[in-house]
Amino acid sequence: MSRDAASEEPLDRQALRRAIxxxxxxxxEDPGRGFHFHTxxxxxxxxxxxxxxxxxxxxxxxASFAGTGNPHSLGAVQxxxxxxxxxxxxGIDSLIAARMVxxxxxxxxxxxxxxxxxxAGRAAAQSGLMNVEFREGFGEVLPxxxxxxxxxxxxxVLNLMPDKSAALxxxxxxxxxxxxxxxxxxxxxxxxxxxxxxxxxxxxx
Amino acid sequence: MAAGxxxxxxxxxxxxxxxxxxxxxxxxxxxxxxxxRARKAASxxxxxxxxxxxxxxxxxxxGTQATDEQE
Numbered sequence: 306m307s308r309d310a311a312s313e314e315p316l317d318r319q320a321l322r323r324a325i326x327x328x329x330x331x332x333x334e335d336p337g338r339g340f341h342f343h344t345x346x347x348x349x350x351x352x353x354x355x356x357x358x359x360x361x362x363x364x365x366x367x368a369s370f371a372g373t374g375n376p377h378s379l380g381a382v383q384x385x386x387x388x389x390x391x392x393x394x395x396g397i398d399s400l401i402a403a404r405m406v407x408x409x410x411x412x413x414x415x416x417x418x419x420x421x422x423x424x425a426g427r428a429a430a431q432s433g434l435m436n437v438e439f440r441e442g443f444g445e446v447l448p449x450x451x452x453x454x455x456x457x458x459x460x461x462v463l464n465l466m467p468d469k470s471a472a473l474x475x476x477x478x479x480x481x482x483x484x485x486x487x488x489x490x491x492x493x494x495x496x497x498x499x500x501x502x503x504x505x506x507x508x509x510x
Numbered sequence: 511m512a513a514g515x516x517x518x519x520x521x522x523x524x525x526x527x528x529x530x531x532x533x534x535x536x537x538x539x540x541x542x543x544x545x546x547r548a549r550k551a552a553s554x555x556x557x558x559x560x561x562x563x564x565x566x567x568x569x570x571x572x573g574t575q576a577t578d579e580q581e
Binding site: 351 | 512533535536550
């Protein structure tokens with residue numbers, strides 16, 4: 306196989322998912338290890354999270370926070386609303402939203418990494434909130450019924466999904482007509498070569 | 511928009527990777543964190559109207575206005 310042919314091999318999406326799961330399992334299980342991105346409370350401050358939002362969130366959820374933006378700064382979440390948090394990680398954004406929607410609202414966090422879901426579940430139990438649940442799943446195939454949500458939030462996750470069109474279609478599917486997207490993510494300001502898009506190490510590091 | 515969203519806007523961008531404990535590929539691609547919002551169209555009419563609005567008049571350099579052909 307020539308070097309050019311080898312470099313044209315398509316991205317192995319299952320291998321990519323495994324690599325991302327492994328990376329974020331480490332963020333869940335050893336958040337103080339140090340990563341190529343900021344984490345935890347310092348990151349929350351960098352991204353403009355208000356102290357009043359963080360005050361009632363268990364440290365279990367804050368320590369493993371690895372977002373890239375601030376979905377809550379994009380619009381007020383109202384009491385009684387339904388929110389879905391895609392790629393919820395250890396649950397910081399879900400738990401913040403759960404306080405905002407109150408007892409008449411509902412929050413569902415979805416993540417593909419069991420270690421993160423376990424952490425989110427423990428944080429929810431510590432918080433005493435009864436209006437939030439966490440489900441295992443992929444952004445491209447969400448375990449949520451059509452038209453469920455008033456708001457979809459996500460933070461630093463869409464960029465990790467190989468099929469972004471499918472992920473956005475799923476976000477649209479689960480939103481009510483007129484429902485809102487409030488997303489934190491990343492963008493690149495320089496072109497990414499096709500060969501680079503096939504390198505899993507560049508997706509995760 | 512292809513997914514059915516309207517009113518897309520990037521509201522914030524910033525370097526959120528500098529100073530991280532490990533080096534990353536982020537800087538090499540000019541990677542920044544962003545916030546963006548959008549809204550699911552409230553109706554099929556709103557969505558098709560937004561798609562139509564994308565095929566808007568554009569000003570060619572040094573010439574008169576031209577309109578993209580619509581399918």
